[in-house]
Amino acid sequence: MAEAVEVRKVAQESGEFEPKIVAFLCKWCSSAGSDLAGVSRLQYPSNAVPITVPCSGSVSPIYILSAFNKGADGVLVSGCHPGDCHYLKGNFFARRRIYLVQKLLQFIGVEPNRFRMSWVSAAEGTKYAQVIADFVKDLKPLGPHGKLGAKR
Amino acid sequence: MVAIEDIRARARTLLESGEVRAVLGYQRGSAGTLAEPAFLTEPQQAASLVWDPTCIHNLALYLVNEKKRQRTQRSNDKRPLAVVAKGCDSRALVVLLQENHIDRSEVVILGVSCEGGGVIDPRKLTRALAGRAATTVAMDGADAIRVGTASGETTLPASELLADRCLECARAYPELYDTLYGDKAEGRSYSPRFAALNTVAEKPLDERRAYWNAHFERCIRCYACRAVCPMCYCDECVVDSTEFVVTPNTSADEKANRIRWIQRSPDASESAMYHLVRAMHLAGRCIDCAECERVCPVNIPVRLLNNVLEREALEAFEYVPGTDPGLPSLISSFRDGDPNDFVR
Ligand code: SF4
Numbered sequence: 030m031a032e033a034v035e036v037r038k039v040a041q042e043s044g045e046f047e048p049k050i051v052a053f054l055c056k057w058c059s060s061a062g063s064d065l066a067g068v069s070r071l072q073y074p075s076n077a078v079p080i081t082v083p084c085s086g087s088v089s090p091i092y093i094l095s096a097f098n099k100g101a102d103g104v105l106v107s108g109c110h111p112g113d114c115h116y117l118k119g120n121f122f123a124r125r126r127i128y129l130v131q132k133l134l135q136f137i138g139v140e141p142n143r144f145r146m147s148w149v150s151a152a153e154g155t156k157y158a159q160v161i162a163d164f165v166k167d168l169k170p171l172g173p174h175g176k177l178g179a180k181r
Numbered sequence: 182m183v184a185i186e187d188i189r190a191r192a193r194t195l196l197e198s199g200e201v202r203a204v205l206g207y208q209r210g211s212a213g214t215l216a217e218p219a220f221l222t223e224p225q226q227a228a229s230l231v232w233d234p235t236c237i238h239n240l241a242l243y244l245v246n247e248k249k250r251q252r253t254q255r256s257n258d259k260r261p262l263a264v265v266a267k268g269c270d271s272r273a274l275v276v277l278l279q280e281n282h283i284d285r286s287e288v289v290i291l292g293v294s295c296e297g298g299g300v301i302d303p304r305k306l307t308r309a310l311a312g313r314a315a316t317t318v319a320m321d322g323a324d325a326i327r328v329g330t331a332s333g334e335t336t337l338p339a340s341e342l343l344a345d346r347c348l349e350c351a352r353a354y355p356e357l358y359d360t361l362y363g364d365k366a367e368g369r370s371y372s373p374r375f376a377a378l379n380t381v382a383e384k385p386l387d388e389r390r391a392y393w394n395a396h397f398e399r400c401i402r403c404y405a406c407r408a409v410c411p412m413c414y415c416d417e418c419v420v421d422s423t424e425f426v427v428t429p430n431t432s433a434d435e436k437a438n439r440i441r442w443i444q445r446s447p448d449a450s451e452s453a454m455y456h457l458v459r460a461m462h463l464a465g466r467c468i469d470c471a472e473c474e475r476v477c478p479v480n481i482p483v484r485l486l487n488n489v490l491e492r493e494a495l496e497a498f499e500y501v502p503g504t505d506p507g508l509p510s511l512i513s514s515f516r517d518g519d520p521n522d523f524v525r
């Protein structure tokens with residue numbers, strides 16, 4: 030038994046745990062950026078499940094909470110750089126809202142590294158790959174998340 | 182000092198002249214010490230109005246509910262309602278005005294200032310009296326509350342009985358009113374704003390998680406906190422699939438395929454979702470009347486979830502809810518200088 034625990038710990042330390050990331054990508058920038066990362070054949074971790082949304086401003090907090098409750102270990106919201114929004118100001122609204130969601134999640138004890146936001150333009154395939162790689166690197170030491178409000 | 186006679190007189194005149202449809206105020210309750218909301222329609226009832234630290238309820242709720250009720254009635258009595266409003270109640274009215282849920286012509290605000298006092302927390306009172314029932318509760322000077330029980334009177338420090346929100350309240354007077362009773366007292370000195378929040382927010386992450394998980398686990402999802410909230414006025418609420426609006430044109434398919442974002446089972450993770458969604462929906466709208474916390478049958482500190490966003494709104498966006506009906510709301514506005522360094 031003790032051995033089994035030991036093995037699991039070693040397995041985690043050696044990076045066996047692969048976090049699941051749900052990434053909400055805006056259609057006009059970040060989603061195109063992730064496509065670019067793909068067609069440029071960039072190597073980056075395959076942990077992120079991309080979900081294309083019309084605009085980062087259309088990401089309701091309930092999507093984020095729901096992702097956590099349905100088994101995501103980390104959630105990413107990504108949109109166009111400020112000033113570049115296809116709908117002019119969607120990402121400004123998103124920035125405010127996401128800031129609040131993030132503070133609320135931290136308050137109830139979700140590690141700050143489990144949720145993040147990024148600006149990735151359609152030309153930034155490398156940045157997208159980097160954002161995902163960094164996210165995976167930061168999530169690995171945290172281990173699985175489990176549902177919100179569940180004992181860990 | 183708030184002279185209750187003045188409020189009664191005003192209520193009487195308003196009802197006599199027929200200017201208002203009814204007066205919403207407080208009267209002595211029939212169960213226990215607490216005052217209860219009163220819905221007065223006859224001038225002679227005005228004499229039953231009271232004002233003391235047991236006038237806890239946020240009457241803005243009854244304005245909202247009456248509006249809901251009236252929609253289903255045939256009567257087209259368009260006269261306004263008069264509402265007795267404490268500082269926090271008036272801030273609730275400001276938010277309702279800001280959101281165009283009510284119109285200024287629909288309400289006559291009889292603002293009362295809490296001056297140096299506020300309202301009591303019934304749980305604190307029960308604890309202080311060790312279970313004995315109080316018969317009267319009244320402010321005694323600025324910092325003391327006189328409590329009468331069957332076995333005589335005691336005077337307790339106000340800081341032991343007042344609700345947390347009142348201890349932290351910086352502006353204990355109405356923001357918006359037609360007539361004001363009492364003085365606008367500045368500089369109250371009980372506890373700093375967000376004192377209750379900070380005791381939890383300062384815990385380490387693990388403890389915070391354990392703290393909230395334990396509370397979410399206990400929530401029975403009675404939705405009392407939502408029902409008592411003057412800002413939770415939607416007909417259809419995302420957290421509760423039984424409330425989805427169904428019209429004769431809603432097809433069976435539509436009914437079956439509605440997304441149930443949150444399950445109704447009072448499971449810790451679903452309850453966490455409920456509370457977080459509710460906190461988000463109240464961001465920039467909650468004016469901290471703390472009614473949600475008071476009505477919770479299992480003592481969940483619901484108020485703190487709203488407080489944390491209130492503090493963020495203040496610190497990051499310099500937004501104070503309930504101050505100006507003309508202001509754009511927190512979530513539907515932005516500034517170029519909003520925090521950006523948290524974004525990668
Ligand atoms: S929160 Fe402030 S305004 Fe409201 S009852 Fe307490 S002291 Fe009065």
Ligand code: SF4
Pocket residue numbers: 399400401402403404405406407473476477478479480481483
């Ligand atoms: S927090 Fe309290 S009042 Fe709100 S639903 Fe849960 S048990 Fe009911």
